[in-house]
Amino acid sequence: MHAFDILSDPVRRRTLELISQKEHASGEIVMVIQAEFGISQSAVSQHLRILRDAGFAKVRKEGAKRCYSIDPAGFEDVQTWLDQLRRYWGSKMESLATEVERGKRSLTAK
Amino acid sequence: MHAFDILSDPVRRRTLELISQKEHASGEIVMVIQAEFGISQSAVSQHLRILRDAGFAKVRKEGAKRCYSIDPAGFEDVQTWLDQLRRYWGSKMESLATEVERGKRSLTAK
């Protein structure tokens, strides 16, 4: 499954948003996702597996709980591909400054 | 259709690679895609429509030909979402330097 396929699902994107901020137990994720999407524990668990397998999420065992956190590895291919594209049309870009500013912001953002 | 759905298809990604380097007529794109994926002119045309509608591609009429080029607009949501995620786990990232370097490279790349 390609990296972009992983990100094409709204439940998985929301899950990544959650675990990008702080580590979360599976159960916590299930609660939030169920509230927002109305799907089963099983469905969420299946999404978590996909995120693990694709290198977007890491798991840590804590007793019976499984704590999920973001794994940057999965995003590498995605960002590389996007950067590759920009390498070409970026040169003709009207506002190269936009790009520069984005870079600065992502570094200085509190 | 969400921006990530657009990028989740390999034919569309390849098409974006093509038109990111230089403008291409529909026919040229069809040739390349047919050679690599073995799908019909119709299928390619349908993908081009999706890319247009989602703001990833622009068209210019030149006689009977339709010349496609990259439209940066479509990528904004994608990059914004990725940046947003990184804003959190980026702080804990072992190599923030990587991020800085990427920024520099994308600007100075020949």
Place this chain on the structure above:
DNA sequence: GTTATATATTAGCTAGGGCTAATATAATAT
């Protein structure tokens, strides 16, 4: 006008992704 070329659109089929329901596993508590 007719023909040829270039591209787009539509109807209909199909495979696969995402879901539920049921079940299995794994750790903790009693």
Place this chain on the structure above:
DNA sequence: ATATTATATTAGCCCTAGCTAATATATAAC
């Protein structure tokens, strides 16, 4: 050991994205 809590797995269903085949449109050439 048994029950309880927390999570994962599996089988099977359904819907939709992406395809083909056929057809329509639009420009250019004759």
